[in-house]
Amino acid sequence: MTPEPLLQIRDLHASFVSYRGLARVLNGVNLTVGRGEKVGLVGETGCGKSLTMRAVLGLLQPPRARVRGEIWFAGRNLLALPSRELEQIRGREIAMIFQDPMAALNPVFTIGDQLLDVIARHPKGRPSATEAWERALAILREVALSDPERVMRAYPVQLSGGMRQRVLIAMALVNEPALVIADEPGTALDVTIQEQILLLMRSLVDAKGLSVLLITHNLGVVRALTDRVYVMYAGSIAETAPTADLFRTPKHPYTQGLLASVPKLSGEGVPRGIEGMIPDYLAPPPGCRFAPRCPFAQPRCQQPPPWVTVDTDHQVACVLYDAAPAPRLP
Amino acid sequence: MNAVAVAPAREHLRRTWYAFSRNGGSVVGLGIVVAIVLLTTFAPWLTPFPRHARAFTDFEHAGLPPGRPYALGTDTIGRDIFTRVVFGYRFSLLLGVVVLTAAVPTGVLLGLLAGYYRGWPETVIMRITDIFLSIPPLALALAIMAVLQPNLQNAMLAVSAMWWPWYTRLVYGLVSSLRTEGYVQAAQIVGASPAHILLREILPNCLPAVLTKMTLDMAFVILIGSSLSFLGLGVQPPDPDLGTMVADGAKYMPDLWWISVFPGLAILVIVLGFSLLGDGLRDVFGVEV
Amino acid sequence: MRYSTFLIQRVLLSVLVLLGLSILIFVIARVIPGDPARIALGPLASRSQIEALRAQMHLDEPLYAQYAYYLAGLLRGDFGESLYTHRAVAIDLRDLFPATLELVFYSGLLMVVIGVPLGIVAAVWRDRWVDHTVRLVSLAGVVTPAFVWAIVLMLVFAYALGVLPVAGRLSPGLVPPSAATGTVTLDALLAGNLRAYLDFLRHLILPSVSLSLAGVAQAARLTRASMVDVAGRPYIEAARAFGISESRIALKYMLKPSMIPTVTILGLDFAALLGNAFLVESVFAWPGIARYGVEVILRKDLNAIVAVVMIMGLFFVVINFCIDMLVGYLDPRIRLRQMEDAA
Numbered sequence: 007m008t009p010e011p012l013l014q015i016r017d018l019h020a021s022f023v024s025y026r027g028l029a030r031v032l033n034g035v036n037l038t039v040g041r042g043e044k045v046g047l048v049g050e051t052g053c054g055k056s057l058t059m060r061a062v063l064g065l066l067q068p069p070r071a072r073v074r075g076e077i078w079f080a081g082r083n084l085l086a087l088p089s090r091e092l093e094q095i096r097g098r099e100i101a102m103i104f105q106d107p108m109a110a111l112n113p114v115f116t117i118g119d120q121l122l123d124v125i126a127r128h129p130k131g132r133p134s135a136t137e138a139w140e141r142a143l144a145i146l147r148e149v150a151l152s153d154p155e156r157v158m159r160a161y162p163v164q165l166s167g168g169m170r171q172r173v174l175i176a177m178a179l180v181n182e183p184a185l186v187i188a189d190e191p192g193t194a195l196d197v198t199i200q201e202q203i204l205l206l207m208r209s210l211v212d213a214k215g216l217s218v219l220l221i222t223h224n225l226g227v228v229r230a231l232t233d234r235v236y237v238m239y240a241g242s243i244a245e246t247a248p249t250a251d252l253f254r255t256p257k258h259p260y261t262q263g264l265l266a267s268v269p270k271l272s273g274e275g276v277p278r279g280i281e282g283m284i285p286d287y288l289a290p291p292p293g294c295r296f297a298p299r300c301p302f303a304q305p306r307c308q309q310p311p312p313w314v315t316v317d318t319d320h321q322v323a324c325v326l327y328d329a330a331p332a333p334r335l336p
Numbered sequence: 337m338n339a340v341a342v343a344p345a346r347e348h349l350r351r352t353w354y355a356f357s358r359n360g361g362s363v364v365g366l367g368i369v370v371a372i373v374l375l376t377t378f379a380p381w382l383t384p385f386p387r388h389a390r391a392f393t394d395f396e397h398a399g400l401p402p403g404r405p406y407a408l409g410t411d412t413i414g415r416d417i418f419t420r421v422v423f424g425y426r427f428s429l430l431l432g433v434v435v436l437t438a439a440v441p442t443g444v445l446l447g448l449l450a451g452y453y454r455g456w457p458e459t460v461i462m463r464i465t466d467i468f469l470s471i472p473p474l475a476l477a478l479a480i481m482a483v484l485q486p487n488l489q490n491a492m493l494a495v496s497a498m499w500w501p502w503y504t505r506l507v508y509g510l511v512s513s514l515r516t517e518g519y520v521q522a523a524q525i526v527g528a529s530p531a532h533i534l535l536r537e538i539l540p541n542c543l544p545a546v547l548t549k550m551t552l553d554m555a556f557v558i559l560i561g562s563s564l565s566f567l568g569l570g571v572q573p574p575d576p577d578l579g580t581m582v583a584d585g586a587k588y589m590p591d592l593w594w595i596s597v598f599p600g601l602a603i604l605v606i607v608l609g610f611s612l613l614g615d616g617l618r619d620v621f622g623v624e625v
Numbered sequence: 626m627r628y629s630t631f632l633i634q635r636v637l638l639s640v641l642v643l644l645g646l647s648i649l650i651f652v653i654a655r656v657i658p659g660d661p662a663r664i665a666l667g668p669l670a671s672r673s674q675i676e677a678l679r680a681q682m683h684l685d686e687p688l689y690a691q692y693a694y695y696l697a698g699l700l701r702g703d704f705g706e707s708l709y710t711h712r713a714v715a716i717d718l719r720d721l722f723p724a725t726l727e728l729v730f731y732s733g734l735l736m737v738v739i740g741v742p743l744g745i746v747a748a749v750w751r752d753r754w755v756d757h758t759v760r761l762v763s764l765a766g767v768v769t770p771a772f773v774w775a776i777v778l779m780l781v782f783a784y785a786l787g788v789l790p791v792a793g794r795l796s797p798g799l800v801p802p803s804a805a806t807g808t809v810t811l812d813a814l815l816a817g818n819l820r821a822y823l824d825f826l827r828h829l830i831l832p833s834v835s836l837s838l839a840g841v842a843q844a845a846r847l848t849r850a851s852m853v854d855v856a857g858r859p860y861i862e863a864a865r866a867f868g869i870s871e872s873r874i875a876l877k878y879m880l881k882p883s884m885i886p887t888v889t890i891l892g893l894d895f896a897a898l899l900g901n902a903f904l905v906e907s908v909f910a911w912p913g914i915a916r917y918g919v920e921v922i923l924r925k926d927l928n929a930i931v932a933v934v935m936i937m938g939l940f941f942v943v944i945n946f947c948i949d950m951l952v953g954y955l956d957p958r959i960r961l962r963q964m965e966d967a968a
């Protein structure tokens with residue numbers, strides 16, 4: 007019996023008005039994050055994963071963005087909440103770790119200034135000045151920043167990329183959120199630093215029992231850090247499975263293509279890419295948006311694909327697995 | 337599904353015009369500028385009393401309020417204000433064109449040299465530019481005007497002298513960031529001459545910012561020019577100039593208000609036109625000036 | 626390198642600029658045709674008088690010696706005598722400069738106190754009617770020259786409506802400012818003379834509004850543009866994601882970064898007020914240095930011209946210096962780079 011999920015995105019649609027017309031990007035996204043679960047959201051650049059994340063936090067601003075659907079969090083539909091209540095949730099119950107730490111920190115204020123502003127919003131009430139300062143130093147130590155006093159007094163430009171990313175993590179975790187959304191953490195950093203950051207995140211998340219929604223295009227990160235994965239393509243979910251299962255038996259042709267395009271250390275075979283490009287959101291294909299690139303496309307793919315359960319906790323949005331007695335695998 | 341690439345230059349132009357025309361203000365600005373240019377080019381044929389633009393007196397019809405046939409009234413010696421305003425625009429445009437023709441190439445060239453050749457050319461050029469920029473522009477212009485005869489040529493000289501440093505600084509900043517671009521380094525490796533690199537690779541990329549600034553500067557030069565004329569330091573009578581007309585009419589306020597007000601509004605219109613146009617260009621090109 | 630060293634460097638650079646300006650004026654003044662002594666004495670002077678004046682003005686000595694005398698005179702505060710007022714130029718300056726300074730200061734105050742909040746309001750309620758109104762009005766303000774505003778405002782308020790005085794700084798009969806500071810603000814308030822101060826304010830309104838209108842409009846446009854630009858930056862979205870309230874975002878996280886480009890240009894606009902003061906003082910007969918400057922330029926009164934130009938230069942240099950300091954304070958990146966460059 008699965009307990010009630012922490013976050014549940016139901017049938018999320020999002021379109022944007024551009025000077026050339028309406029870009030229908032998110033096309034019915036369904037996603038769930040359970041309590042204490044670490045969920046990955048994978049997809050190539052432009053598939054809409056960042057948008058999904060922003061929708062959760064209510065950062066998509068009308069009138070240019072039109073959002074439809076439901077996002078349930080702790081018993082409330084976030085899309086129906088007035089902005090003042092959303093403000094209460096952001097930074098407290100749901101926190102975000104941003105991709106580019108230099109861009110996410112305000113360059114004209116010290117780290118301490120910005121961190122203290124976040125600490126002031128703790129759900130249990132605004133702490134006293136000394137208490138806030140202590141808490142700030144404590145969280146900075148937790149993200150493995152030595153000499154936290156110096157960091158507090160520094161401006162973002164005076165810190166290294168890795169240190170800035172740690173500060174962002176600290177700012178996300180300091181108010182003890184229930185859900186952490188991490189947007190491509192560490193991609194703006196050197197690979198070695200990125201690894202340190204990811205390991206840090208994993209240890210903190212495990213220690214505090216947080217739920218995580220990890221958004222990335224990097225399959226290696228997903229494999230290392232998540233319990234379950236959603237594969238996203240062109241605005242909707244193609245496949246979801248526990249991480250190990252997904253890598254062992256990918257079902258959706260897109261997932262298979264993705265995994266095949268990653269070079270393996272064992273050196274076997276040349277990685278193959280996927281032909282074609284992501285669709286133009288101004289004139290997206292009807293039905294399955296991957297069909298134009300899919301080697302198994304059929305006339306049935308002109309209809310919206312069915313959502314089929316192929317295994318425990320493993321679902322695919324593909325006609326290949328629908329109702330037919332034996333799924334046809336390549 | 338993906339837009340087929342049309343002839344790239346035409347597509348680029350179309351896209352630029354699309355972005356430009358979305359901003360109502362820019363289109364209005366363009367319209368004003370085009371209208372004024374046409375009006376001034378064909379002034380002798382479009383104005384009712386072209387002779388009034390030169391030495392002319394008609395005391396019988398002096399000091400008449402707006403009406404027929406003098407659309408904007410006449411001044412104290414009987415000249416039609418409307419005609420003189422249109423011919424006054426000629427001087428405004430002339431001032432702008434001459435100043436920019438003198439100042440822009442100088443400033444741009446110096447900026448290119450300073451930004452491309454590091455070391456002492458850069459230091460010398462930029463220090464001089466800094467000093468010129470530190471000198472209050474009006475002080476410089478007034479000082480020059482003070483010793484020379486107050487007339488249009490000297491006004492143009494004075495304004496040009498204080499204008500070029502802005503272009504040097506703008507281009508210097510652009511070139512400094514552009515010289516590390518891939519295509520510049522590629523040209524250097526291939527052995528292209530510095531002249532080629534500066535003129536064919538770097539300069540075209542500076543043009544949007546320079547053109548935008550030139551448009552905005554037209555507005556500003558006209559403003560300064562009319563201010564100098566207002567003080568008596570620019571265009572001299574009997575030549576029509578908007579600033580001089582405002583100054584002449586100021587004595588007769590408030591009774592003969594039209595002698596000052598209409599030239600004043602005319603200044604507003606032309607400056608508005610160039611400002612809107614320049615703002616539109618700035619939005620379209622996405623540059624900072 | 627330490628910030629104080631950087632400061633000293635900037636001061637030295639400013640001094641260098643002033644020196645350069647003085648040389649420039651000197652060169653220009655020597656370029657004019659004609660004999661300065663003869664011009665000074667007028668057409669009826671006798672040969673011996675001219676010779677005497679020439680000797681006194683060191684006109685027969687080599688150029689660099691003349692410059693040395695000239696510079697020494699400047700530093701002493703001796704600018705010679707004015708052909709226009711027949712008094713020592715230094716005295717003219719002392720009498721007239723405070724009035725202009727006052728006018729410019731109040732106009733600058735208007736720029737900041739009215740312009741910047743208007744810009745913030747327009748940016749926060751972007752694309753609503755408030756924004757459109759502010760943008761339209763500021764556009765009109767920026768494109769209209771100060772003297773046109775001066776004349777229009779005078780026409781409407783002083784003549785048509787008759788609510789405000791037409792010209793001058795104080796109504797006749799009221800005690801003029803003492804020699805203490807030369808400014809009505811400080812003198813009247815120090816003396817407790819509220820009536821004079823209020824009368825001064827009445828006289829001040831039209832000139833300072835005309836003078837500052839372009840600056841107010843520019844301040845509003847710049848602030849708005851800056852804030853709109855900053856609003857799109859990732860760190861603002863990040864602040865929102867951390868749950869910082871909208872008002873705090875607008876007034877703290879957006880405002881400070883927005884002010885950086887704005888302050889530089891506003892500072893230049895403030896310095897430019899002095900230039901436009903020439904126009905406004907002429908229209909409103911405000912007894913300041915700018916109107917004096919126009920008169921002496923038209924009369925080719927060299928001594929006075931030199932003094933006016935140098936004073937303007939000094940004002941400009943001081944303002945520029947303050948701008949640099951202010952920008953360094955606002956943006957730590959610039960402050961750090963300033964210190965690096967100076968090293």
